[in-house]
Amino acid sequence: MVSYFTIDxxxxxxxxxxxxxxxxxxxxxxxxxxxxxxxxVEDIVLQQLRSMIQEALNYSMLKGTxxxxxxxxxxxxxxxxxxxxxxxNYQIKMDHxxxxxxxxxxxxxxTSILTGIVLEEEKESKKKRxxxxxxxxxxxxxxxxxxxxxxxxxLRKVRAAKITESMSFEKYEAYHKARCSSFRSGYGLSKGxxxxxxxxxxxxxxxxxxxxxxxxxxxxxxxxxxxxxxxxLIRQDSKKKSGDPFSKFEGGYFCNPxxxxxxxxxxxxxxxxxxxxxxxxxxxxxxxxxxxxGINGLFHRNMSNDLPVRFIAI
Amino acid sequence: MSSDAINISRRKLNEVLGDKxxxxxxxxxxxxRMKLTKEEFDMEARALLSADQVRFHNEFLLALLNKVEGLxxxxxxxxxxxxxSHSRNSRRHxxxxxxxxxxxxxxxxxxxxxxxxxxxxxxxxxVKYAVQEIFLPDHALVVGRFMLAAWELGLEGAEDDAxxxxxxxxxxxxxxxxxxxxxxxxxxxxxxKRFMYDLGGDMPNMWLRNSSMLYDPQSEGRxxxxxxxxxxxxxxxxxxxxxxxxxxxxxxxxxxxTEPNDDKLTIEEFYNTLLTHKNVIACxxxxxxxxxxxxxxxxxxxx
Numbered sequence: 001m002v003s004y005f006t007i008d009x010x011x012x013x014x015x016x017x018x019x020x021x022x023x024x025x026x027x028x029x030x031x032x033x034x035x036x037x038x039x040x041v042e043d044i045v046l047q048q049l050r051s052m053i054q055e056a057l058n059y060s061m062l063k064g065t066x067x068x069x070x071x072x073x074x075x076x077x078x079x080x081x082x083x084x085x086x087x088x089n090y091q092i093k094m095d096h097x098x099x100x101x102x103x104x105x106x107x108x109x110x111t112s113i114l115t116g117i118v119l120e121e122e123k124e125s126k127k128k129r130x131x132x133x134x135x136x137x138x139x140x141x142x143x144x145x146x147x148x149x150x151x152x153x154x155l156r157k158v159r160a161a162k163i164t165e166s167m168s169f170e171k172y173e174a175y176h177k178a179r180c181s182s183f184r185s186g187y188g189l190s191k192g193x194x195x196x197x198x199x200x201x202x203x204x205x206x207x208x209x210x211x212x213x214x215x216x217x218x219x220x221x222x223x224x225x226x227x228x229x230x231x232x233l234i235r236q237d238s239k240k241k242s243g244d245p246f247s248k249f250e251g252g253y254f255c256n257p258x259x260x261x262x263x264x265x266x267x268x269x270x271x272x273x274x275x276x277x278x279x280x281x282x283x284x285x286x287x288x289x290x291x292x293x294g295i296n297g298l299f300h301r302n303m304s305n306d307l308p309v310r311f312i313a314i
Numbered sequence: 315m316s317s318d319a320i321n322i323s324r325r326k327l328n329e330v331l332g333d334k335x336x337x338x339x340x341x342x343x344x345x346x347r348m349k350l351t352k353e354e355f356d357m358e359a360r361a362l363l364s365a366d367q368v369r370f371h372n373e374f375l376l377a378l379l380n381k382v383e384g385l386x387x388x389x390x391x392x393x394x395x396x397x398x399s400h401s402r403n404s405r406r407h408x409x410x411x412x413x414x415x416x417x418x419x420x421x422x423x424x425x426x427x428x429x430x431x432x433x434x435x436x437x438x439x440x441v442k443y444a445v446q447e448i449f450l451p452d453h454a455l456v457v458g459r460f461m462l463a464a465w466e467l468g469l470e471g472a473e474d475d476a477x478x479x480x481x482x483x484x485x486x487x488x489x490x491x492x493x494x495x496x497x498x499x500x501x502x503x504x505x506x507k508r509f510m511y512d513l514g515g516d517m518p519n520m521w522l523r524n525s526s527m528l529y530d531p532q533s534e535g536r537x538x539x540x541x542x543x544x545x546x547x548x549x550x551x552x553x554x555x556x557x558x559x560x561x562x563x564x565x566x567x568x569x570x571x572t573e574p575n576d577d578k579l580t581i582e583e584f585y586n587t588l589l590t591h592k593n594v595i596a597c598x599x600x601x602x603x604x605x606x607x608x609x610x611x612x613x614x615x616x617x
Contacts, residue, residue: 026547082534086539097545180544184544222535225537230505230511237513246561249558249561284509286489
């Protein structure tokens with residue numbers, strides 16, 4: 001199936017189908033996701049990114065600049081402290097990775113005070129990530145710092161390590177590669193997003209900064225994750241039997257400690273999961289944009305006359 | 315391609331008809347709405363055309379029936395194949411058991427005596443509206459009606475993708491309405507304040523303190539900031555223990571258990587739901603007409 005949205009300026013197709021296919025496997029889908037589903041998810045992500053850019057463009061025009069920077073995109077996320085906290089952790093990790101990769105370039109204090117090199121120093125500091133500063137600006141009530149990730153994740157990781165010890169090497173290799181895909185095409189702050197930019201901005205009519213592209217890459221990843229998560233919730237709903245409250249977990253994607261291998265209800269999720277179908281993704285989108293909850297629902301008051309825009313990832 | 319054949323024959327017919335084309339298409343519309351049978355439509359068409367022009371009419375009808383047959387053919391052949399193989403199997407069984415008996419009585423095979431089934435779609439005399447069949451409109455029906463509407467407006471025809479969108483849209487619309495009615499009746503959970511799931515799950519008893527809403531192991535999503543190259547990776551999923559425990563806790567916190575309401579959906583529920591959730595049906599004329607119908611069904615002069 002050819003997607004009509006992804007033909008770029010040179011006439012070739014830029015698409016992220018391979019990356020999205022890997023990502024879906026990393027999130028719990030079958031090792032070979034259904035091809036039509038991958039095309040559909042790619043279309044959805046592209047549409048979502050374009051609407052986000054459209055909104056961000058409105059904000060940047062209000063501000064008077066003609067460049068979309070990360071401030072506008074983080075402004076879109078302002079109501080969701082969990083995602084902001086995740087973006088903060090993301091920046092901390094990425095800075096750490098960049099520092100360990102390039103120990104010399106990250107130290108502006110070693111440059112001398114001559115005028116020519118002072119300009120270079122300013123350029124260096126502009127290249128640093130500013131997401132955390134923007135988040136702190138927007139977060140008036142300090143909600144983001146109150147969001148805590150707790151020790152439960154650590155316990156799960158211990159259990160997951162136990163399971164992967166029993167997987168064969170090739171399977172683990174493939175699984176590990178799948179978990180590592182993302183929308184980024186290179187590493188380092190300046191050159192990482194060539195493919196992403198040619199995907200969403202093929203004719204280069206909008207000016208988007210590199211930092212903004214980094215946040216968009218994060219949001220695209222979140223979108224795919226939300227879609228897959230919602231598909232698994234729907235599958236749980238469809239498996240419910242009346243009178244048996246644990247039947248809905250049958251065959252789902254859970255981290256299965258070795259001790260429950262002989263449990264009646266549960267199958268391990270790695271290979272046995274049926275691939276996500278197009279109909280399931282359509283049902284997910286129907287429920288996200290249903291007219292009865294949220295913005296079009298009964299008790300919502302729209303004080304400002306904006307048209308409601310809804311994003312899956314935010 | 316068959317759609318070209320239809321277009322070519324239609325254009326020739328239009329040239330030949332000239333002024334009478336609007337009358338011709340009116341008759342054709344009435345045929346689709348089942349106010350005329352195929353024979354009557356044929357007679358009217360022959361009355362409008364001269365002897366050698368009838369040929370164009372025949373060609374057009376032939377092209378139309380071919381196109382619709384092609385669309386509906388696969389489902390018919392599958393059903394027919396199943397019927398044939400079923401009758402073959404049953405016949406084999408009967409022969410094996412009765413070769414030794416003297417009086418051979420075999421019950422007749424029903425499938426031989428049924429009338430041959432006609433293909434659904436534009437060319438047949440079967441029902442045309444989805445409500446009469448109590449089936450959702452399928453691809454063939456929608457394409458047939460689209461093409462007719464397009465020709466009336468002077469367009470070329472209809473593509474298959476447009477019919478696909480309509481088929482999915484009808485399903486979505488009906489699902490939205492049914493979900494709205496069910497959400498009035500049973501409890502559900504919201505994810506991200508927008509995504510409704512777990513309809514019919516146990517709701518916590520509001521008169522007792524509980525901590526069931528504090529932590530749901532499935533609520534945090536699948537993205538995790540970790541130590542990989544991209545700093546983003548899938549989160550380790552919850553263990554089966556955690557999930558089972560949270561399900562058991564939900565049941566423990568729920569109110570005194572009454573029998574779950576398994577009744578069929580009633581007209582009153584639909585009426586009340588559509589009164590409160592007006593924007594489930596976005597188009598006011600559709601909404602108003604159907605609310606009138608519901609109100610009439612609920613009302614009787616003797617009440």
